[in-house]
Amino acid sequence: MRGLESVLVLGNSWHSLLVACSLKKKIANLKVTLSYNELKTNGAVSVRRELSSLLSVLELTQESLLRLCDGTYFLAHHIVDESYGREFYWSVDDYGISDEVQDFHQLFERFLWPEARYDDFCVTAQLSKYGKVIDLQRHVSAAGAQKKEQNYSGLHLNIIPFTRLLLRYATYLGITVVNEVTAPCKEKNEAVKGEALDSAGARHTADFVIDASYIQEGISSEPNQDVHDWTHYFGNQYATRLFVANDFNPNPTSSLVFSSDSLVNAIPLRTGVAYEYLGNKIVLDKFLTQSPHSAAKKTLRQNTYGCLCRPWQGRKLALGLAAARPGNLLVSELDLLMQELALLIGLWPSVPFQPSLAQEYNRLATTLYCSVRDMHLLGYWLIQGGELSDLQSLPTELRKEVEVFIASSRLPHRDERYPAAAEWISLLMGLKKWPIHFPPLRLERADNEFPDFFQSILNKVREIVANAPQQVAHINDLLRSQNNHAER
Amino acid sequence: MFNELKKIIILGGGTAGWMTAAACAKFLPENYQVVLVESEQIGTVGVGEATIPHIRYFNNMLGIEERAFLSAVKATYKLGIQFIDWGSLGAAYIHPFGSHGYPVGSIDFHHYWLSAMASGVAPAFDQFSLAVVMAEKKRFAFPETNAINGKNAFSYAYHIDAGRYAKFLRKYAEERNVVRIEGRLSHVMTDATSGAISSLQMDSGATVEGDFFIDCSGFRAILLAEKLSVPFDDWSNWLLCDRAVAVPCERVEPPKPYTVAHAKPWGWQWRIPLQHRTGNGMVYSSSAITDEDALQNLLTNLDGYPLADPNFLKFTAGRRKKNWEKNCIAIGLSSGFLEPLESTSIYLIQQGILKFLEYFPGTGDLSTLRDAYNNEMETEYVRIRDFLILHYKITKRNDSEFWRYCQNMALPESLERSIELFRATGHVERYQNGLFMSPSWLAVYLGQGVGKVNFDTRVLNYPDAFVLGEMQKMREKLELQVQAMPMTNDVLEAELSATGINQQPVAASLYGVV
Incomplete structure (x- = not known):
């Protein structure tokens, strides 16, 4: 048994660059070869839950990354449901304060539903609503607890500078960047290294090959692989992306606007807004025809969803879009990729390869993909009315979870849940229209003490929001105060 | 469909019955009536004299002060379990309430240990656990919440007199309006339409009606098995002791x-x-x-x-295939039995109670909650089962037919996969639900010896001298920390004679608060 000496990473976008950089950063003596031929994509990518991991890989501060990648802060999604006239700020942060006996959402349901807004009780949701950002150094949560060493916001990044940054960083780390591989890795046997030919005819060998390609066509295009096809859950979706340059958008909120026949995800950057449109073909064709932005026509594609049944086979592993498309609106591709990388590094292989290791990775990865898929399907289902009669269209596990939540106000345990259960609950609470049952347990406080309890939370949230700077001013200050030296 | 529950009937007054009654008394509103039916003529098994740290979480929920508890149930402190002659005759190790070593360069400690083991230079694995060193030296201190010096990397439980614990909780429950009915059960009545339990007929002729019934009747499972005919899943082909x-x-x-x-x-x-x-x-x-x-x-x-x-x-090792059927939940021995090798009996009672409260049924169709409860309890049982079987399977003992059978028995598929993964890679199968996590599996795998185990070869990037030096530093640090702690008995006696409240931080974890 010996350690893995070399890895060949295949790809054409920030995905493969990030994979290569992460591996090289975590495993210093690993020879990483990156087969890369940049696919010119623009737009935005967001990172929220895994920002700390990303910053650790890049050895950057949040402010530096924001500055280098034309970024903005990302505090919450503003989910707008035009069909039902609802809107909600969805944050990964805490909503309210739990009683010793019941969680906050249960107290909310018990005492405040349906009059109050759930997102009034979340600091980052409220900051987002008012276009403000948090003082990252001295944030005090609504609970009054100091939360240090955490990132209270994510970032929206412009893909083009982000890709350039990663490419520079890859070179700095000593990653060998070669022409795009044209002949995929050929399996010989476990004793022989994997081989690949690049477009110039050069031969590259490595112990292990990671396919982190940006694949536009969707998961079902992967050859020689069994796939879990989830497209039917999402409906017949087409998508197009568009970047509209304009002035700095002051709102640190990406918005997800749903209407009866389309969905628009808008991510604000310093130099413009990146849009992603999803809908049926007729709607999008009409949109593209009428759109003054002709470039959008080029990117119209049919969205397919699913994941590889076995992303790790032998000496080859698929990551990112090459492995799964469980949706990217509520959990970004970047967050998911960082999760996959953490999983891989936690199960780092040796030579000869152990099938049980790949089996364990595949078990955990597909569970992760299913969880992310279900989070998206939950969002779609809620935004499309959240009719209980439509529950049957959801995957069984998700359907049962929703039923249990409505009947008991808690989510059943999953072995791998991503994002965390609190985020699922806040999405359910923010967009629900039906009452949920809650265990009628005796609380630590008397019922008549709760108005003051809730008011104290609201006051705390309002105080923090009132004292927070506007994002525009904050970023401008940041840019002015930082010197212009290249980070590296 | 059920109307809102207002009257809960608990059948059986052992540890399970009174733990359930106490929790209901604490958490159900005053307009709920909780009745416990038991007979002094029927003895109790008194499960779980040895506990795990979760009991502290349970007591804390009830607001039970630790010093009062220690005194009432004649408790002593517990840092783990010593297993003698399990891996082989003459060998011993401790499965502690805590972890072993700490990661170096983001690689888990046990991979370094496995590497050193392969080179024949590894000290015993459990010597890298603070809880083990404390236990061996009979010293004790309460875990710290500060993660900086590593004194938070363990937890503790108690050895208790289970009979006294039941009495202690009976007093607690009765002070909070739980009604105790003394008498022997004669018949269980069910609703002709729904098949749900409607009342208990007592020998005295009295009828005890209720909306929901909790079966704490022990091995017989009078309500769940005898009346509602929930079958038993027999695991005695893996766990031979009966x-x-x-x-x-x-x-x-x-x-x-x-x-x-x-x-x-x-x-x-x-x-x-x-x-x-x-x-x-x-x-x-x-x-x-x-x-x-x-x-x-x-x-x-x-x-x-x-x-x-x-x-x-x-007894027979196994569990009822459902813990909740119609309007009845079984808690304790009536829900299943796993031998007390890892002191899990009270834990399973506790889980049954907490999940019951979390899923406490309101009005309407209960099937959704029932399914979720049953699924979660099944996961608890199956994962503990696998962990117990592991103790019997990975052994070199062949001195009796019993051990030769254990060595060669076919395993549940889930456990087979776990062991194969560990042997091939040194990784412990990951899951988020269940009692025993990676530190426990490692304690048994490496304490008993599971044969040749591969490891994460990234540790080979570090020179042997560096790895051994780090290990030595870890051991010296543990030795110094433990040397500064008082003897266990001194702590216990001081606590028993002390006044005031000593409420230690608690967590629903085997391995510490932080």
Whole structure:
């Protein structure tokens, strides 16, 4: 048994660059070869839950990354449901304060539903609503607890500078960047290294090959692989992306606007807004025809969803879009990729390869993909009315979870849940229209003490929001105060 | 469909019954009526003299102060379980309530240890656990919440007199309006339409009606099995022991802060030190030894003079295929039985209660909640089952037919996969639900010896001298930390004589608060 000496990473976008950089950063003596031929994509990518991991890989501060990648802060999604006239700020942060006996959402349901807004009780949701950002150094949560060493916001990044940054960083780390591989890795046997030919005819060998390609066509295009096809859950979706340059958008909120026949995800950057449109073909064709932005026509594609049944086979592993498309609106591709990388590094292989290791990775990865898929399907289902009669269209596990939540106000345990259960609950609470049952347990406080309890939370949230700077001013200050030296 | 529940009937008043009654008394609103039916003529099994740290979480929920508890149930502190003669005759290790070592360069410590083991230079794995070193030196201190110095990397539980614990909780529950009905059960009445339980008919002629019933009737499972016919999932092909005999004896030395599980050719013997006596028992397979011989062997191995007549138990390892059926939940032995090798009996009671409260049924169709409850309890049982089987499977013992069978038995697929993964890669199968996580699996895998185990080869990037130096530093640090701690018995006596409140931080975890 010996350690893995070399890895060949295949790809054409920030995905493969990030994979290569992460591996090289975590495993210093690993020879990483990156087969890369940049696919010119623009737009935005967001990172929220895994920002700390990303910053650790890049050895950057949040402010530096924001500055280098034309970024903005990302505090919450503003989910707008035009069909039902609802809107909600969805944050990964805490909503309210739990009683010793019941969680906050249960107290909310018990005492405040349906009059109050759930997102009034979340600091980052409220900051987002008012276009403000948090003082990252001295944030005090609504609970009054100091939360240090955490990132209270994510970032929206412009893909083009982000890709350039990663490419520079890859070179700095000593990653060998070669022409795009044209002949995929050929399996010989476990004793022989994997081989690949690049477009110039050069031969590259490595112990292990990671396919982190940006694949536009969707998961079902992967050859020689069994796939879990989830497209039917999402409906017949087409998508197009568009970047509209304009002035700095002051709102640190990406918005997800749903209407009866389309969905628009808008991510604000310093130099413009990146849009992603999803809908049926007729709607999008009409949109593209009428759109003054002709470039959008080029990117119209049919969205397919699913994941590889076995992303790790032998000496080859698929990551990112090459492995799964469980949706990217509520959990970004970047967050998911960082999760996959953490999983891989936690199960780092040796030579000869152990099938049980790949089996364990595949078990955990597909569970992760299913969880992310279900989070998206939950969002779609809620935004499309959240009719209980439509529950049957959801995957069984998700359907049962929703039923249990409505009947008991808690989510059943999953072995791998991503994002965390609190985020699922806040999405359910923010967009629900039906009452949920809650265990009628005796609380630590008397019922008549709760108005003051809730008011104290609201006051705390309002105080923090009132004292927070506007994002525009904050970023401008940041840019002015930082010197212009290249980070590296 | 059910109307809102207002009256909860608990059948059986042992540890499970009174834990359930106490929790209901604490958390159900005053307009709920909780009634416990028991008969003093029927003895209780008194499960779980040895506990795990989760009992502190349960007590804390109820607002029970630790010093009052220690005194009432004659408790001693517990840092883990010592397993003697399990991996091979003459070998011993401790499964602690804590982790081993700490990661170096983001690689888990045990991979370095496995590498050193492959080179033949590794000290015993459990020597890298603070809880183990404390236990071996009979020292004790409360875990710290500060993660900086590593003194938070363990937790503790108690050895308790389970009979006293039940009495303690009975007082607690009755003070909070739980109604106790003394009497023997005659019949269980069901609703002709729904098949749900409607009332209990007592020998006295009285009828006890209720909306929801909790079966704490022990092995018989009078409500869930006898009345509602929920079948039993028999796991005795993996867990062969089907008998136990218990005899308390005089205490002859200050209590050690760990339980002892000493493997025998037919099963194993427990030793549980309390303040006022030592609990002893032999768990065995009736096909491997007779009751008389098991008792004789137990009596021969007692520390002190026996204090009571032997108490024999018969059981079958396994669980009810559903823990919740119609309007009845089984908690405790009525829901299933797993031998007390890892002190899980009270934990399973606790989980049954907490999940019942979390899913406390309101009005309407209960099937959704029932399914979720049953699924979660099944996961708890199955994962504990696999962990217990592991102790029997990975052994070099072949000195009896019992152990030869265990060595060669076919395993549940889930456990087979876990062991294969560990042997091939040194990784422990990951899951988020269940009691025993990676530190426990490692303690048993490496404490008993699972044969050749591969490891994360990234550790080879570090020179041997560096790795061994780090290990040495870890051990020296542990030694110094433990040396500065008081003796366990001194802490216990100080606590028992102290006034005021000593409420330690708690968590629903085996391995510490932080």
